[in-house]
Amino acid sequence: MSTALASIASSLSRKVLSNYVGHRPQIYFRSFTSCILLPSINKFSVTKPNQFKNLKMSSEKPKVIFVLGAPGAGKGTQCSNIVKTYGYAHLSAGDLLREERQRSGSEFGELIEDCIVNGKIVPVAVTCSLLENAMTKCFAETGTNKFLIDGFPRNRDNLDGWTLQMSEKVDLQFVIVFDCTEEVCVERCLKRGAAGSGRTDDNLESLKKRFNTFYNDSLPIIEFYDAKNLVRKINGVGDADVVFESVQKVFKEIKD
Ligand SMILES: Nc1ncnc2c1ncn2[C@@H]1O[C@H](COP(=O)(O)OP(=O)(O)OP(=O)(O)O)[C@@H](O)[C@H]1O
Ligand SMILES: Nc1ccn([C@@H]2O[C@H](COP(=O)(O)O)[C@@H](O)[C@H]2O)c(=O)n1
Numbered sequence: 001m002s003t004a005l006a007s008i009a010s011s012l013s014r015k016v017l018s019n020y021v022g023h024r025p026q027i028y029f030r031s032f033t034s035c036i037l038l039p040s041i042n043k044f045s046v047t048k049p050n051q052f053k054n055l056k057m058s059s060e061k062p063k064v065i066f067v068l069g070a071p072g073a074g075k076g077t078q079c080s081n082i083v084k085t086y087g088y089a090h091l092s093a094g095d096l097l098r099e100e101r102q103r104s105g106s107e108f109g110e111l112i113e114d115c116i117v118n119g120k121i122v123p124v125a126v127t128c129s130l131l132e133n134a135m136t137k138c139f140a141e142t143g144t145n146k147f148l149i150d151g152f153p154r155n156r157d158n159l160d161g162w163t164l165q166m167s168e169k170v171d172l173q174f175v176i177v178f179d180c181t182e183e184v185c186v187e188r189c190l191k192r193g194a195a196g197s198g199r200t201d202d203n204l205e206s207l208k209k210r211f212n213t214f215y216n217d218s219l220p221i222i223e224f225y226d227a228k229n230l231v232r233k234i235n236g237v238g239d240a241d242v243v244f245e246s247v248q249k250v251f252k253e254i255k256d
Helices: 005-015 023-041 049-060 076-085 095-103 110-118 122-144 158-166 181-194 204-227 239-256
Strands: 063-069 089-092 146-150 170-180 233-237
Touching: 063 076, 063 204, 063 233, 076 089, 076 170, 076 239, 089 095, 089 122, 095 122, 095 146, 122 146, 122 158, 158 204, 170 204, 170 239, 181 204, 204 233, 204 239, 233 239
Parallel strands: 063 146, 063 170, 089 146, 170 233
Antiparallel strands: none
């Protein structure tokens, strides 16, 4: 366990988890997320753990599309196109984590940075709460209740945490997966880094680790959704406009 992870674990167990030490992780996440983590990282104050349950009574459940694929496969680029054409709100788990890392006073900054540089996945309690907060804020500000969730769920921990905290509150439409060769992805990320992305993981060393995580931890999640017939795989190699044509074919399915 890294120093940052050890420190979050020990601080959490001191604060809240004393009753749960040694128990099953599901119990850990349920109490960790809804009772303790939300107040500590919630900067929007509007979030209540069951806010979407209330929404459900007056309107439809929020619609969610997960967007997955290797680092640099084009998830963010295509999400921007989808936002313009189909009116979804784009929530990137990576962007939310980078924002939380920069927030002054965040107790998760060090942990998040350690994960990002080393291609590891941040504990779901942090990421899922950031996502729920962002959905709530977006709905309150714009009335949008259709969300593209980019870069999540990335591993079993993400999936389990989402299932506990959010799956009943939303309607998962499908999971878009951009399929792109490692060679093309690495070239794109290095180019993005050279162009001044400022990302601490757009370098070869981090990319090797990010790809390991993708193969070992993220592919099984894609397989999980594929077995449920929810995956819509799109060839992400080639010009961004051509990739978007394939995206549009998938969205036709919703309209038809
Ligand atoms: N089809 C494409 N052809 C060429 N370059 C592309 C294409 N799609 C995206 N790019 C570029 O590749 C880089 C990575 O794209 P993008 O950020 O969309 O990928 P991503 O999957 O969201 O990456 P990450 O997971 O690292 O955030 C960006 O600089 C983007 O402009
Ligand atoms: N569910 C997630 C998503 C991202 N991360 C961390 O952020 C890094 C960058 O993610 P991008 O989607 O912007 O490429 C990623 O390598 C992880 O370290 C995460 O922990 N959990």
